Amino acid sequence: xxxxxxxxxxxxxxxxxxxxxxxxxxxxxxxxxxxxxxxxxxxxxxxxxxxxxxxxxxxxxxxxxxxxxxxxxxxxxxxxxxxxxxxxxxxxxxxxxxxxxxxxxxxxxxxxxxxxxxxxxxxxxxxxxxxxxxxx
Numbered sequence: 577x578x579x580x581x582x583x584x585x586x587x588x589x590x591x592x593x594x595x596x597x598x599x600x601x602x603x604x605x606x607x608x609x610x611x612x613x614x615x616x617x618x619x620x621x622x623x624x625x626x627x628x629x630x631x632x633x634x635x636x637x638x639x640x641x642x643x644x645x646x647x648x649x650x651x652x653x654x655x656x657x658x659x660x661x662x663x664x665x666x667x668x669x670x671x672x673x674x675x676x677x678x679x680x681x682x683x684x685x686x687x688x689x690x691x692x693x694x695x696x697x698x699x700x701x702x703x704x705x706x707x708x709x710x711x712x
């Protein structure tokens with residue numbers, strides 16, 4: 577899979593780095609594997625600056641239309657910062673950001689600098705941290 581994932585329990589954050597060709601199925605597979613269970617509330621920094629996305633606007637709309645099947649039982653996922661530099665991909669990310677907001681999905685924002693993405697994630701999680709830690 578062209579997505580490498582690291583987990584930072586101290587900051588309750590996943591960092592996922594996409595490289596090479598990245599498809600919708602690979603993104604959905606990543607979400608199904610890493611954004612579940614006790615790690616759902618973890619924030620996600622998704623760095624796709626080095627990826628070539630094979631996504632269309634219709635695919636992005638499909639991501640927003642697919643309801644999270646675990647939302648009712650496991651609660652919401654943590655916020656997602658998507659780091660991207662390619663203008664056309666940034667446009668798709670902004671489209672998803674808008675659709676996610678309209679559909680009351682987890683907070684999603686697109687960023688073009690790592691510093692801005694991390695600052696937003698820290699802001700978004702500063703008041704929503706649970707009192708107790710997550711156990712492996």
